């Protein structure tokens with residue numbers, strides 16, 4: 001069941017007197033776009049699916065003479081990127097879930113993704129009623145907002161308690177977020193009981209690569225130009241030819257750059273993209289060079 005926070009949306013539209021609003025929806029919420037017609041005078045929907053709070057196409061404001069951008073399904077980043085007036089986040093809570101997974105370890109670190117912010121405490125109580133000690137996650141670092149919340153690129157809430165727990169359960173359905181938590185070195189599962197695996201990156205290929213591409217994301221929260229510059233300098237010192245590419249629509253065309261290895265100074269999810277293989281996220285690469 002998906003609920004738009006209709007009253008909150010109405011209140012913002014009326015207080016700010018918004019008329020034209022660029023609306024970003026996660027793919028699963030797009031079928032409900034028509035519901036927003038009732039509370040926003042002139043909503044303009046974006047066709048690209050929106051995966052996070054990193055994704056706010058500020059350039060569309062001017063282009064379509066809009067007063068605001070509404071990002072649905074995510075929460076305002078605690079630190080980075082900082083957006084100005086006119087950018088609003090509306091969380092969408094998924095309710096009616098009742099997971100029954102009980103991990104075998106005793107001290108469970110519990111973190112969640114944004115759509116389960118209102119249900120993860122219920123799951124905590126379930127684990128405790130089954131004899132587990134639950135340690136809630138700490139504060140996020142930059143992209144997430146709330147205590148115990150993580151995103152694929154910001155797992156600080158889990159990292160801050162890694163020494164206090166035997167393993168983690170991530171209140172999420174897929175494995176992308178849980179895999180990022182598994183990289184902290186403790187067993188990790190999503191709350192359906194699927195075991196996560198830390199992403200593995202083919203670093204050996206980077207060391208033999210002659211031509212390296214550094215991909216910088218074009219979205220405000222997927223752009224790491226400083227890290228990109230640093231990695232470029234370090235690789236050039238190692239004798240590699242490095243090119244910088246900006247963009248976030250990745251198709252087979254990117255292979256025309258004919259690089260031997262991609263470094264992702266963008267969303268870490270792109271390191272799993274078939275067209276960017278072999279590759280690794282920039283923060284991972286910086287640990288090795």
Ligand code: SF4
Pocket residue numbers: 051052053054055143151152153154221222266267268269
């Ligand atoms: S993991 Fe990627 S899509 Fe998710 S918030 Fe971070 S940059 Fe955005």
